[in-house]
Amino acid sequence: MKPKVYINGISSISAQTTEKEENPISYHKNIFPALSPNYKEFIKPMALRRMSKAIKMGISSSKVALNETNTEIPDAIITGTGEGCKQDTERFLENLIDQQEELLSPTSFIQSTHNTIGGQIALNLGCKNYNVTYSQNSASLESALLDAELQLLETSVKKSVLVGGVDELSENITQFRALDGQLKSVDIHNLDLWKEDSPGTITSEGAHFFILSTEKNNNSYAEFKGISIKNSIQPEKINAEVEIFLNKNNINAAAIDAVLLGSNGDNRYDHYYKNLQQSLFKDIPQLGYKHLVGDYDTVSGFALYSACKILKSGRIPSVLKLNTSTPKELKSILIYNQYLGRDHSLILLSAV
Amino acid sequence: MLKMKNLQAELKESIIEQLNLEDMKPGDIENDEPLFGDGLGLDSIDALELIVLLEKDYGIKLTDPAQSREIFGSINSMAEFIEANRTQ
Numbered sequence: 001m002k003p004k005v006y007i008n009g010i011s012s013i014s015a016q017t018t019e020k021e022e023n024p025i026s027y028h029k030n031i032f033p034a035l036s037p038n039y040k041e042f043i044k045p046m047a048l049r050r051m052s053k054a055i056k057m058g059i060s061s062s063k064v065a066l067n068e069t070n071t072e073i074p075d076a077i078i079t080g081t082g083e084g085c086k087q088d089t090e091r092f093l094e095n096l097i098d099q100q101e102e103l104l105s106p107t108s109f110i111q112s113t114h115n116t117i118g119g120q121i122a123l124n125l126g127c128k129n130y131n132v133t134y135s136q137n138s139a140s141l142e143s144a145l146l147d148a149e150l151q152l153l154e155t156s157v158k159k160s161v162l163v164g165g166v167d168e169l170s171e172n173i174t175q176f177r178a179l180d181g182q183l184k185s186v187d188i189h190n191l192d193l194w195k196e197d198s199p200g201t202i203t204s205e206g207a208h209f210f211i212l213s214t215e216k217n218n219n220s221y222a223e224f225k226g227i228s229i230k231n232s233i234q235p236e237k238i239n240a241e242v243e244i245f246l247n248k249n250n251i252n253a254a255a256i257d258a259v260l261l262g263s264n265g266d267n268r269y270d271h272y273y274k275n276l277q278q279s280l281f282k283d284i285p286q287l288g289y290k291h292l293v294g295d296y297d298t299v300s301g302f303a304l305y306s307a308c309k310i311l312k313s314g315r316i317p318s319v320l321k322l323n324t325s326t327p328k329e330l331k332s333i334l335i336y337n338q339y340l341g342r343d344h345s346l347i348l349l350s351a352v
Numbered sequence: 353m354l355k356m357k358n359l360q361a362e363l364k365e366s367i368i369e370q371l372n373l374e375d376m377k378p379g380d381i382e383n384d385e386p387l388f389g390d391g392l393g394l395d396s397i398d399a400l401e402l403i404v405l406l407e408k409d410y411g412i413k414l415t416d417p418a419q420s421r422e423i424f425g426s427i428n429s430m431a432e433f434i435e436a437n438r439t440q
Contacts, residue, residue, distance in 0.1 A: 045374070045375070046393050046395075048399070049371070049372040049373060049374050084408050099408075103404050103407055103408045104404070105370075105401060105404060106397060106400040107397055107399060107400075108403060110397065147436075212362065306393075
């Protein structure tokens with residue numbers, strides 16, 4: 001029999017504080033940074049000095065999630081990152097030009113690879129267990145979650161898996177999104193994201209880590225029921241695809257109590273979400289989050305983090321609500337995300 | 353003597369900048385303090401940075417990696433080696 005998988009620890013570093021969720025911070029920029037915790041609480045100064053923000057956020061976030069479950073060494077570390085360590089990549093490339101390809105600083109080269117974050121988490125913890133990084137655009141965290149689920153389901157040896165997603169802003173590479181028309185052409189207020197009827201979105205950075213385990217405990221947030229990733233779906237088929245996923249997980253749409261959508265205000269692609277809002281999930285609470293934390297490759301970590309908190313507390317923060325429906329109960333939440341009409345992902349959680 | 357003192361001060365500033373030794377000032381590093389291990393606590397990545405620094409700033413190319421252990425022992429040993437071998 002397939003064992004159940006639980007989410008026992010969660011953590012979030014984003015452009016919003018976790019304390020003031022009903023009074024979100026307003027930004028009037030289309031690119032805004034994550035709020036940094038005091039990294040010195042998590043990382044020794046000699047190690048901290050050469051780390052880029054992605055590494056600092058990744059280690060700090062993973063340590064918070066581990067602390068929640070009193071786990072010192074996880075049985076696996078699985079990281080998702082869409083664009084990896086962009087700051088060190090830029091530093092290395094700039095160095096390459098300035099130094100005419102000679103006498104390059106090794107640090108930025110060593111730390112420019114995508115798997116630096118997972119590697120540095122392992123070094124910090126002294127963890128020599130399974131360590132893999134997935135980089136699959138906006139399905140990177142989902143790919144890591146899928147692996148985490150398989151790690152737990154395929155072997156009874158692994159008890160706790162640390163899984164998370166990290167992406168950072170950088171001065172130039174992030175601007176490529178603007179050049180490609182992925183960001184709004186004029187600065188908007190993030191909290192007005194859905195009032196804008198225009199192409200593009202807003203972007204930011206963050207880190208979200210989770211402890212998945214086959215053992216339930218008093219701190220368990222939710223049961224991780226299933227995940228699905230599809231590279232492409234026709235807009236008119238999104239309702240049918242969701243139903244197929246729900247059927248596979250032995251639940252029907254009527255039993256979903258809230259749907260957490262990745263709507264990002266891009267009028268070229270938000271119809272995927274609208275198709276669900278107007279059809280399959282028209283009578284249940286519809287929630288959104290990208291007006292708070294922007295859109296980036298692993299931002300669905302914020303959705304998973306928020307869904308875990310909702311299921312544990314039994315309360316939906318009003319700042320997430322896209323409609324006025326109130327749930328009869330809060331037992332099952334579906335998370336749906338896509339970016340530029342690609343990398344569609346579904347995550348199903350249930351209350352424990 | 354003054355030349356050597358200036359070189360030692362210059363080295364401390366370069367090391368702090370190149371190795372991102374935040375919250376550290378040149379006066380915090382003693383000339384005879386070990387740079388690696390129990391002293392300043394530098395590691396193998398720092399050693400690579402110091403090899404690049406020697407070549408970039410003083411035109412010294414280290415051909416024998418075993419040499420680096422002795423040369424990078426302290427600010428004193430680095431300054432003496434640079435003074436004896438610099439090409440720029």
